[in-house]
Amino acid sequence: MAIIECNDLHKSYEKLRVLRGIDFRMEAGEGVVLLGANGCGKSTLMRCISGLERPQQGGVRVLGTDLAQAGRRSLREARTRIGMVFQKFNxxxxxxxxxxxxxxxxxxxxxxxxxxxxxxxxxxxxxxxxxxxxxxxxxxxxxxxxxxxxxxxxxxxxxxxxxxxPTVVLADEPVASLDPRSAREVMELLWGIVREERLSLLCCLHQLDFAEEFGERALGMKAGRIVLDRPMADIRRAELDALYEGAVRVDEAETKPRLAVAS
Structure with missing residues (x-):
């Protein structure tokens, strides 16, 4: 069963195109890390998946509900099943x-x-x-x-x-403001609970070491598009490093990056 499914998802703020045709699906029980440089569109994608933002085009279904089209009541019901962990503890x-x-x-x-x-x-x-x-x-x-x-x-x-x-947890840079020791403790705790409770987790990270250690699958973003989507075990470190090189921000590039494929 697809817990999260994005189809041709687009989101703009005035003339700035932030999400440029996002397509991916996440199955029940998966632990997925979302990677990419600052300004590539990760946070906007997370906000669309959480129902905090509505896209101008395309669909985003979470737990069977199309959040792009849902009414207020349906959106509220869906969000009760979506847990959020933020960089700022709130x-x-x-x-x-x-x-x-x-x-x-x-x-x-x-x-x-x-x-x-x-x-x-x-x-x-x-x-x-x-x-x-x-x-x-x-x-x-x-x-x-x-x-x-x-x-x-x-x-x-x-x-x-x-x-x-919740049924699915969205974690948006949950350890970005912590020291290395506290960051590791939080990551071990978060992923341990998710696995014990058999939840689904989409975790936005900048720390590649943590991504490689904890992530089962990686989604890599560049300039508003998914350019990498494979099991973490099949990805070389150089491919992760490449997510932070070149035109990575949505305000830097209009050309479509090549999709990374398995070698």
């Missing part, structure tokens, strides 16, 4: 770690306050603690989010995503 800094994780359940309720109300079902708080245990932060449940290190805050963000009970 925690509410003056709330506790526990409250931030509990917020992940708000898509199943009318509001966040209905989750935290005294009469709310005990299952959600219990599951929130379970999620914190999964990221080894149960002992920090009562601390304010702003009292944690960057690596700990990203682990809280992963617990919040897990609380959402």
């Amino acid at each position: 925690l509410v800094q003056n709330l506790s770690v526990f409250q931030n994780v509990l917020y992940g359940a708000s898509g199943r309720h009318r509001s966040f306050w209905s989750v935290t109300a005294p009469f709310a079902a005990a299952e959600e708080p219990d599951y929130a603690m379970h999620c914190l245990e999964r990221v080894n932060l149960a002992d920090r449940a009562g601390q304010r989010a702003d009292q944690l290190s960057g690596g700990q805050q990203q682990r809280v963000a992963i617990a919040r995503t897990l609380m959402q009970q």
